Structures are given as structure tokens and as C-alpha cells.
Amino acid sequence: MKTSNxxxxxxxxxxxxxxxxxxxxxxxxxxxxxxxxxxxxxKDISGASIIYYNKxxxxxxxxxxxxxxxxxxxxxxxxxxxxxxxxxxxxxxxAGTFDVALYSISTGETTxxxxxxxxxxxxxxxxxxxxNMELFPTFAGIRIATQNETESKLSFGSxxxxxxGDWEEIGMYYxxxxxxxxxxxxxxxxxxxxxxxVRDKWGHWSDIKTLTTIPWFEAECSKTLFKExxxxxxxxxxxxxxxxxxxxxxxxxxGQMMRNAAKCFHTRPGGTVLPQHFTMDLGQAYTLxxxxxxxxxxxxxxxxxxxxxxxxxxxxxxxxxxxxxxxxTGDDPAQLVDDIDDxxxxxxGDHFLRRADGxxxxxxxxxxxxxxxxxxxxxxxxxEFPADAPKVRYFRFRTIMTYGxxxxxxxxxxxxxxxxx
Numbered sequence: 001m002k003t004s005n006x007x008x009x010x011x012x013x014x015x016x017x018x019x020x021x022x023x024x025x026x027x028x029x030x031x032x033x034x035x036x037x038x039x040x041x042x043k044d045i046s047g048a049s050i051i052y053y054n055k056x057x058x059x060x061x062x063x064x065x066x067x068x069x070x071x072x073x074x075x076x077x078x079x080x081x082x083x084x085x086x087x088x089x090x091x092x093x094x095a096g097t098f099d100v101a102l103y104s105i106s107t108g109e110t111t112x113x114x115x116x117x118x119x120x121x122x123x124x125x126x127x128x129x130x131x132n133m134e135l136f137p138t139f140a141g142i143r144i145a146t147q148n149e150t151e152s153k154l155s156f157g158s159x160x161x162x163x164x165g166d167w168e169e170i171g172m173y174y175x176x177x178x179x180x181x182x183x184x185x186x187x188x189x190x191x192x193x194x195x196x197x198v199r200d201k202w203g204h205w206s207d208i209k210t211l212t213t214i215p216w217f218e219a220e221c222s223k224t225l226f227k228e229x230x231x232x233x234x235x236x237x238x239x240x241x242x243x244x245x246x247x248x249x250x251x252x253x254x255g256q257m258m259r260n261a262a263k264c265f266h267t268r269p270g271g272t273v274l275p276q277h278f279t280m281d282l283g284q285a286y287t288l289x290x291x292x293x294x295x296x297x298x299x300x301x302x303x304x305x306x307x308x309x310x311x312x313x314x315x316x317x318x319x320x321x322x323x324x325x326x327x328x329t330g331d332d333p334a335q336l337v338d339d340i341d342d343x344x345x346x347x348x349g350d351h352f353l354r355r356a357d358g359x360x361x362x363x364x365x366x367x368x369x370x371x372x373x374x375x376x377x378x379x380x381x382x383x384e385f386p387a388d389a390p391k392v393r394y395f396r397f398r399t400i401m402t403y404g405x406x407x408x409x410x411x412x413x414x415x416x417x418x419x420x421x
Contacts, residue, residue, distance in 0.1 A: 034061045034104040039117050046150050047124030047200070048090035051100065051117055055085060062107045067114075068100040072204070093204040095123045125152035129180065130198040130206035138384075139218035139289035139417065141187040142194050142211055144173075146180045153201045153357065158184040159208065161193040167208070174372045177358030183290075183384060187215045218289045221416040223253040225283020229394065232338045236276040240266040240408060252280070257294035257413035258378060264296040266316070269408045275322075276409065277340060277398035285329040285393040288418040292380030293318075293353065296410035312377060313369070313403045316410035319360065320400040323349035323383065325392030336394055345396060348389040353381050361403075380415065 035056035043050040055061060066078045066087050071094050080087045089100055098121070101114035123131075125148060133146040148154055158171035171184050184194070192215070195208040228237065228249040237249060249265060256263040267276065295317045297309050311317055324345045328335050337344045352360050356372035395416075399409045 030060045030106050031108040031110050032060055032106060033110050034058050034106040034112050036104050036112050036115050037064055037102060039102070039115060042117060042119055044120045044122055046122045046128060047092055047126075047152070048088055049100075049119035049121045051087045051089060051102070051119070053085060053087075053102070055082070056104070058104075060106045061104055062109075063105050065103045065105055065111075066100050067103070068098055070098070071096055089119060089121070091202050092121045092124055093202075094127070095121060124200060124204070125150045126154055126198045126200035126204060127206055129154055130209065133196060133198070133209055135194065135196060135209060135211035137211075137213040137215060138183050139185075139216045140189075141184040141215050142196075142213065143183045143384075144180070144196055148175070148178055148180055151176050151178050154180075155199040156180075156182070157197050157199065157205075159195040159197075160187070161195075167195060174356050175358040177354075180358075181384075183382070185290075185382075189215050189217045216289075218417045218419060221282055221286055221288075221418060221420075223255070223415075225281075226250075226253045227281040227283065229279040229281055229333050229336070231333060232279050232336060234338050234340065235278045236267050236272040236409075237278045238268050238271060240268045249278075249280075252411060252414050255413070257380070258297045261296065261298045261311075263412070265409075265411045266296065267407075267409045269406070271407065273407050274402065275398055275400045276407070277322075277324075277396050279336070279394060279396045280414075281333060282393050282395055282416060284420055285391040286416065286418040286420050287391055288325075288348070288385045288389060288416055290382055290384045290417050291323075292382055292413075292415040292417075293321075294377070294380050294412040294414075295353070296412050297377065309374075309377075311410055312373075313355070313361070315402070315404040316406040316408040317403045318353055318399045318401075318409060318411070319403045320352050321349070322347060322398040322400060323351075323385075324396035324398065325390060326394040326396070327390055329391060329393040333394065340396070340398065346390055348385050348392070349383055351383055380413070385418075 035058040037053040037055055039051060039053045041052045061082055063082055064080045066089055068089060069075045070092050076091055078087050078089060098119050100117050100119055102117065103114055104112040129146045129148050133144060136143045153176050156173040157169060159167040160170050162168050173182050191212065193210055193212045195210045197208040198206040251263050251265045254263060296311045325348050326336055327344045327346060354360050355369055356376045
């Protein structure tokens with residue numbers, strides 16, 4: 001290398017390092033104080049306010065920052081780029097009156113003097129949901145109903161009073177759904193005081209709402225009585241086969257779910273297009289309270305510590321389902337009418353199998369989602385039956401849509417609950 005080139009390289013390296021770390025981390029841009037924005041209006045909404053403003057004609061303005069303190073003493077800030085004209089101010093535990101300081105920030109991170117604006121956020125979504133919440137007795141627990149008009153992320157903590165008079169947690173439910181309906185199960189049919197409270201994504205809790213009641217008796221329907229119905233031509237009951245598989249119909253009640261792909265029920269690819277249905281015999285007539293559905297999760301034997309979730313919310317995992325019960329409850333399945341539109345088949349459920357937060361995404365893909373999603377999949381997706389549904393012995397499961405758009409339907413297990421009295 002020529003001497004002149006070596007001298008140039010050494011000089012460049014010296015210049016680079018002589019700038020120092022401070023120079024490398026310093027903002028690049030004008031240090032001039034930017035002009036202030038002009039607030040035009042404020043829109044107060046549930047738990048938040050939206051501040052609208054006009055930007056100054058100042059090329060030195062990079063973004064706008066809002067600084068404010070919530071009613072629980074937490075100082076927050078929100079920013080908006082040069083290309084927007086509004087800021088969302090949220091995170092409040094209650095409705096109230098609050099001061100917000102708005103700063104214009106230059107390209108060199110120089111801050112203007114604040115522009116102050118007063119906001120009046122309305123009652124936040126978690127308190128609205130708590131205020132509208134109703135509690136009812138149901139099978140093996142209580143049922144909760146409320147609204148979440150803003151579709152905010154909410155959590156519902158469920159509790160019961162123990163013999164010492166202390167609250168103990170018995171469940172947590174997560175949702176963004178507008179209409180919230182869920183139940184807390186697994187409770188004995190004895191008089192118990194239950195409580196529900198609501199939390200938002202910032203950790204604010206509502207007061208606890210209580211109900212003292214006796215949960216209704218229910219028992220799990222015996223899977224030893226379940227049978228496949230084979231005499232209805234419109235049923236799609238021919239299973240898919242692959243090397244080493246055993247996708248028998250009876251896998252729907254073999255007690256193995258979410259662990260072994262070879263123990264699932266999988267209708268044939270290229271068979272009947274959606275919607276498609278199949279029929280099963282519960283063995284005796286029940287007043288059904290609910291059922292649990294486990295969709296196929298894995299391609300392999302998952303094992304105790306596996307995280308094999310290839311088929312969750314994709315492929316043939318059901319998205320929308322319809323559930324039918326026959327008004328015929330005798331012992332001869334030859335008496336069943338095959339036509340799904342015949343009055344003898346009563347629609348007792350039309351549901352979307354939703355994620356833990358209440359959302360439905362038909363193109364989600366291979367994604368188990370959040371820890372709450374995984375917990376939901378492990379315990380099964382619960383479907384409640386209406387209280388006025390007829391007694392059912394013969395049950396039809398109809399798939400209207402799948403998450404992946406496939407016509408083959410993949411399921412691991414069913415469990416039914418109710419009373420045969």
C-alpha cells in the first residue's frame with residue numbers, strides 16, 4: 001500500500017474515534033427551539049381524551065410530546081410524529097379533570113415551552129364493564145354478562161369465599177369482545193359467595209361484585225356410552241389416513257387431547273366441501289349444559305414438555321360451527337332423519353371458536369398466540385347450550401368455516417356436561 005494511502009487511512013481512523021461516543025449518540029439536526037402547536041379541540045372518551053392541534057409551519061418540528069400525570073400518580077408521555085395532528089391521552093383509573101403539557105420537539109431534540117390543555121376523560125372501559133356486569137347462577141358455577149363497547153383489553157378475576165371468609169381466586173378470563181358472556185365452572189352445588197372484578201391493561205381493578213347462590217348440578221356425560229352413527233349418507237365421516245395414523249371416529253371421546261396427532265379425528269381432504277357435518281350418539285338423552293371442544297394441535301406426539309402447535313387456528317381447525325340435536329331420543333338410529341333442515345334437527349348452538357381475547361382471525365396461520373391462548377386450548381374451548389334446549393341423545397356437529405380454509409375438519413376430543421334426569 002502506498003504511503004499516502006496509509007496516511008489517509010490513519011487520519012480517517014483518528015478522526016472517527018476522536019469524535020468520541022458522545023458525538024455518535026448526539027441528536028443530528030437543528031438545536032433551534034421549534035414553534036409551538038395550536039390546540040384546536042379535545043374529544044373526551046371512555047378512559048381517554050384525544051387532543052387535536054394545528055402544526056406550525058416549521059421544518060424544524062420533528063414530533064409532538066404530551067406529558068401528564070394520571071389520577072394514580074403515574075407520569076406518562078405520549079408522542080405523535082410530524083405527520084399526524086392528534087394525540088391519544090389514556091391510562092386513567094377514573095373519570096376526572098387533568099392537565100396535559102404539549103411540547104414541540106426539534107430535529108435536534110430541542111424542546112419548546114409547553115402548551116397546556118385541560119382534558120376530561122370519561123369513565124374508563126373497565127369501570128363501565130364492571131358497572132354493567134350481571135351475575136347469574138348456572139351449571140357448576142356462575143355466568144357473567146356485560147358490555148365492552150370500546151373493545152378494550154379487559155381481564156375478569158373470579159373468586160369465591162372460603163370457609164375462613166377470605167376470597168380465593170378460581171379463574172381469570174381475558175377478552176376484547178364487545179358483548180362479554182362467560183361462565184366460571186367447577187363449583188359444587190352448595191351455597192357459595194362468588195365475586196368478580198375487572199382489570200384494565202394498566203392494572204387498575206374495579207371493586208368486586210358479588211353473588212351468593214347455589215350452582216346448578218351437572219355431571220360429565222359418560223363417554224363409554226358414545227357411539228358413531230353410520231346410517232346417514234349426508235354425514236362426512238370418512239377419515240383421512242396417513243402413514244401410522246388411526247383417525248378413527250371414536251378418537252373424539254378417547255380421553256386423549258392436544259398430545260398425539262395419531263389420536264385425532266380428521267375428515268378426508270378433498271371430501272365434502274364446507275359446510276359438512278357428522279353425527280354421534282351420546283348413549284342416552286341429556287339436558288346438555290355445555291360441551292368442551294379440543295381442536296387438533298400437533299403433527300406429532302407432543303409429550304409433556306413439547307410445544308408442537310402446528311394446527312392451532314389454521315388448516316382444518318374449525319372457525320365457525322353449528323350444533324344440532326335431534327328431537328328423537330329413542331334407541332334406534334334408523335329413525336333419524338338425514339336432512340339437516342328437517343324440523344327434527346334443532347339448532348342448539350351457532351358459535352365461533354375464538355381466541356382467548358375473543359378475537360377471530362381467519363388467516364392467523366401457525367400461531368398458538370399468547371399464554372392465555374395456550375391455556376384455553378389446553379382446557380378446551382367451551383360452548384354453552386341454551387337453557388331451553390330440548391333433551392338430546394343424537395348430536396350433529398356441523399363445520400361452517402375453518403381457520404385455514406381447508407375442507408377437511410380436524411378435531412381431537414369432545415366432552416359433554418349436563419343431566420340425564
